[in-house]
Amino acid sequence: MIDIRYVRENPEAVKASQRARGANETLVDDLLRADEARRSTLQVAEETRAQQKALSRTVGKASAEERPTILAQAQELAAKVRELEDAAAKANAEYERIGMLIPNIIVDGVPSGGEDDYVVLKHVGDVPTFDFPVKDHLDLAEGIRAIDMARGTKVSGSRFYYLTGIGARLELALLTAAADLAEANGFTLTVTPTLVKPEVMAGTGFLGAHADEIYHLETDDLYLVGTSEVALAGFHSDEIIDLSDGPKRYAGWSTCYRREAGSYGKDTRGIIRVHQFNKVEMFSYCTPDDAENEHARLLDFEEQMLAKVELPYRVIDTAAGDLGSSAARKFDCEAWLPSQERWMEVTSTSNCTTFQARRLSVREKVDGKTQTVATLNGTLATTRWLVAILENHQREDGSIYVPEGLRPYLGGRELISVQ
Template structure:
């Protein structure tokens, strides 16, 4: 959420941001409601001030057992006026707030305004095969480690059973990633996999992306679409100590996404699922260090691919590709041989104070210092399902069998290959 006063004072900047992001929002209507809100607020406050004074006077008169009938009669009318005005004021306040919640974050000056992302760097050697590489879906089914058919029976399309070494590989990756990030100084969190409405609003999923979330309507709970939601909300409505910052967390969760609107596009295999596993990195920082911490977070995520020896590249996200809540961000993309292109496997974003303002997460600079909003950052470290895709495809041989990366073997009881039969 942007600051109300800031938007009012920087309307043209906001207009530019909306245009660059391709977001439609009626700024004029917003300004109109804000003006009404301020007018009614002034009026109602004036009346309330009078009410407070008179009410005090009535109290004094009564305590001396004198009559206050005249005053009370006058006050009855005043109370009626206040009630009407207050209703208008509250209504306008709500409208203004609703508008604010639908405005996307500002863009950092480093964000490319062109349509395309900008490649920052790449790492590793793109593998060449002397046979036609299979895609991960075929590999997984032929090896008997991915079962889409039965998942469709049990849940529906967009789900998968991982079986035997497929399940083991998934679990090994989760543990490998968690251990790696622990060694990089992150603290481990295992959060709730459902959150309430306030939490989903705090990180920006609601109200705008309602359709993306699975909702347990009866209880108004939302299945987490990413660990970012519960972990960022860990400190909602808190004032942190500056000396405790930055706070760095790593959390594994399954992620649940409805992928509404994406169903038209046929995406094969486990690349786009309604449920997938992810290890997420989350940081709370001061404004001064947030971009520095983002670079660290990015390289901490990259380290996963380096150790797995998977070729990847890092791109800087353009205004149109950047997420609603993010002010700046990178994607890490891993090489997928069957498609002969890079596939997004992590997004590392700096939200600046956008989420902190929505979720009210602040820090106090010194003992008696003022409070300021923290900056929140996060990035996948990494999406586990897509890492499986990369491993299967990059390390396959002509028989369709797969070699397990060295670093994972200790997590798989020494298994070095996934073979047929």
């Protein structure tokens, strides 16, 4: 939820953020009206309650003749207080309903527009050229017996798979390398729950426009997470945390689940868009003033991982209309996908400013006063990386070059041969 004090003082800035996102700017005026209604209704209720208490205190001093009249008046006021409190509760519920519809306010510099209006910030590495017919990741993986899609589909349905043999080892190598990098940079490695309560899922902003991507277990009223960001955002919910020594950083290792309801075409072949995958996700709690610098740090860690696996990539500044509701800014790293001759997202890192922490009530104390903290997240490695690793490092005979950064996790192996 956005800061209502900021909205009161800067309504035009909030409307500009809505316009940049392609979102409804009239919600800002609706929120301000609801805010005024809930505050004025609550004020009248409190004033009437004070009158009722003051009148009740006079009963003991009143004469026998006066007492029945005073008691009757006090009862009338008590009934009026109940009515006003009910009206105040309804006004507050309407205020919260509208407030939950407004996404985070974008930070300065975010490109306006939709999915195709991103800005490329840089390219790193050379796109490979091949003097032989390029194979896609699934053909390569089947050649080295790394992925079994057929049996995944047989057991669980479309877009499920088995990682087998060297495929399983490759994923473990990748995720372990990410975990090592995270721990070396002060992140606490965490294996997180993959089922969370509705209030935690809603608190992170995932139950808005993209709620249809989430698996919900109705019997237990729990949600399967699509990223450990959700569980890590809830880790310090309803707490006051100490940031005097700098950001609190966590790296969540978890299995993730997504319905991928809108994906189609080539992305549904192999493991580019699947319903279940594994991921190491960075998550930071920091002061609002440090959020922009922390965002740059998370992006740097992602680029260090991409360097380890020797992938050519580009970094894009995602346009406002393509941001999730909780992100004020998002940078994506996209690796080259030779079989489709296009860039494919492999990481993203988002600055959520105080949006999630306000919903989840995560605060810090500054000079004796509490203030909402900022939260940020970023992908450090995920199963999808195997797609880019296999395709960019393929050899003519179908074998795969092993990047130097992964060799320590694969017993020093330099090449994966066709089985």
